[in-house]
Amino acid sequence: MENKLRKIFAETLNISEEQVTDGLEYNSIPEWDSISHMALIATLDDEFNIMMETEDVIDLSSFAKAKEILSKYGVQF
Amino acid sequence: MTLEQLFQSNPYEMKAEDKKKMMFQEISSLTKLHRERCEPYENINKALPAQHEEGMIEDLPFLPVRLFKLAELRSVEKEAVIKTLTSSGTTSQVVSRIFLDKETSLFQTKALVTIVKSYLGNQRLPMIIVDSPNVIKDRTSFSARGAGIMGLINFGRNHFYLLNESMEINWEGLEQFLEAHKGQEILLFGFTFMVWKYFYKAALEQNKKISLGKSILIHSGGWKKLLDEAVDNETFKSRIKDQLGIERIHNFYGMVEQVGSIFMECEHGRLHTPSFADLLVRDPQTLEVLPNGEQGIIQVMSLLPRSYPGHNLLTEDLGTILGEDNCPCGRHGKSFVVHGRLPAAELRGCSDTHAFDSGGNNGNTSSQI
Secondary structure (H helix, E strand, O other), X not given: OHHHHHHHHHHHHOOOHHHOOXXXXXXXXXXXXXXXXHHHHHHHHHHOOOOOOHHHHXXXXXXXXXXXXXXXOOOOO | OOHHHHHHOOOOOOOHXXXXXXXXXXXXXXXXXXXXXXXXXXXXXXXXXXXXXXXOHHHOOOEEOOHHHHOOOOOOOHXXXXXXXXXXXXXXXXXXXXXXXXXXXXXXXXXXXXXXXHHHOOOOEEEEEEOOHHHHOOOOEEOHHXXXXXXXXXXXXXXXXXXXXXXXXXXXXXXXXXXXXXOOOEEEEEEHHHHHHHHHHHHHHOOOOOOOOOEEEEEEOOOHHHHHOOOOHHHHHHHHHHHHOOOEEEEEEOOHHHOOOOEEEOOOOOEEOOOOEEEEEEOOOOOOEOOOOOEEEEEEEEOOOOOOXXXXXXXXEEEEEEEEOOOOOOOOOEEEEEEEEOOOOOXXXXXXXXXXXXXXXXXXXXXXX
16 A cells, blocks of 8 residues: 555656655655645545545645555555 | 644634733744844844833834835745745735745644634535636745635645636536535635636626535635725625625635735624734824724734744735624634725835825825835
């Protein structure tokens, strides 16, 4: 599942999979800004068939955090 | 209370007494912080009389908003800036530039969530953006419109941009969107004038009556152009309800110099201060603070700005504070209304007086700002 998530990150942010590590943070690279963040959230909603709440959209500020938040919605890593 | 604690609580529950104390402490310490980190700001402060430690909030130094058009005011290194916001001054050539670092940008997002979720809840709603996608094309520099959209976009999902590049309604897309979200509560966001001209008026002219049913419209950006057409808030609401079927409509007062700590309109048509922002009204001539109920220039305070000295600003808008902790809607904080821009506020320099006197409607506010 972590690989699936890494792939989604790489594809929606348009970066290489190697760049997607736990330490990857929102606004730390030009590719992950507020606009691509919305695209990322939309893809995560679709791919995992969930509907994240507003606060989680804001909190999802790193790859590690994404795993934590998705776990809340029943996605297992 | 730390900002983080304020973001975790209801933004409309702090009582006047606590608020007053907190605001004085926090705005004082922000003044100190920016004096240390922003040289031009320090230079301005050095020219002012010294403040007393035990003073009042109204004695703390404030900047006129237009200073952000004239000087580059930054309290962080250039490298730390991740986003620059620009004002959309309609008649002026010079734009304000507001520099955001990661921290301030995050505070803005969190503040907005704290405020708006108290109106919308935590569920993201299918969202119609009454604008064209072009407005957010440049990803590092946002106009006021772009910044507004990017702030509100977090509350939505399945975002649909209502207008194309020529500002025409995509009726087909709208139909599909409404079909896909039948029976669901829909969030609409747009700038007041855009909603009026390109949605309401376009629908009226094309004889299209629609029912957005269980929907909520949030809009902002000022009434200047609408007041020229003699459209006030009440007219705006009733016409839009009639033509587009939107029942819940909330305006908010906010500015690019203080993104995040917005003042939302409640069910009783009053704007409200959240816990992390405050407001004073000053006499346009003497700059003395006016009592509640009297109209004057609005001064805004916000605890969010860290990367630029925008925590205490004198706007160019006229408003009246209606009360504190006593709005019939039950929210604490000050409630107020905005009457519009100070006449000829876009003019500048010492040659203002003539143009102002001939163009203004009360002709008595000359050159304080």
